[in-house]
Amino acid sequence: RNPWLQIDLKAAYLVSRVRAIIYSSSGQNVNIRVGNSVTNNGLNNHICGSPPYDGSTDTKAIWRDVSCSPPVWGKYIVLQRIMASHYLEVCEVAFNYELEIAILDGSTDVEGMSYEVDEG
Numbered sequence: 001r002n003p004w005l006q007i008d009l010k011a012a013y014l015v016s017r018v019r020a021i022i023y024s025s026s027g028q029n030v031n032i033r034v035g036n037s038v039t040n041n042g043l044n045n046h047i048c049g050s051p052p053y054d055g056s057t058d059t060k061a062i063w064r065d066v067s068c069s070p071p072v073w074g075k076y077i078v079l080q081r082i083m084a085s086h087y088l089e090v091c092e093v094a095f096n097y098e099l100e101i102a103i104l105d106g107s108t109d110v111e112g113m114s115y116e117v118d119e120g
Helices: none
Strands: 004-023 030-035 046-049 061-081 090-104 110-118
Touching: 004 030, 046 061, 061 090
Parallel strands: none
Antiparallel strands: 004 061, 004 090, 030 046, 030 061, 090 110
């Protein structure tokens, strides 16, 4: 019932985008969550979004893409199918994250910069 997949990234990242290859028959009604909690299998973590369903009834594998705006800190990515009577069929999951770098210039001010890194 409402199948889910939890991926442990082994460290917290500032996740800006999650992409998953999901079979189109199970790709509709999928929530993608990012966060640090394992309570309730991570299903209480922030929802980055739900990939749009393209209306396909084929069983081919297709990319589903969600941007986390603003980016979300998290150690876990959770995909959850929201239809109780269906399977969740996932082939691959990729994510982009942002690196935050702080530079001290000798004063008390800290200047921050962000870089987007593509892991795919």
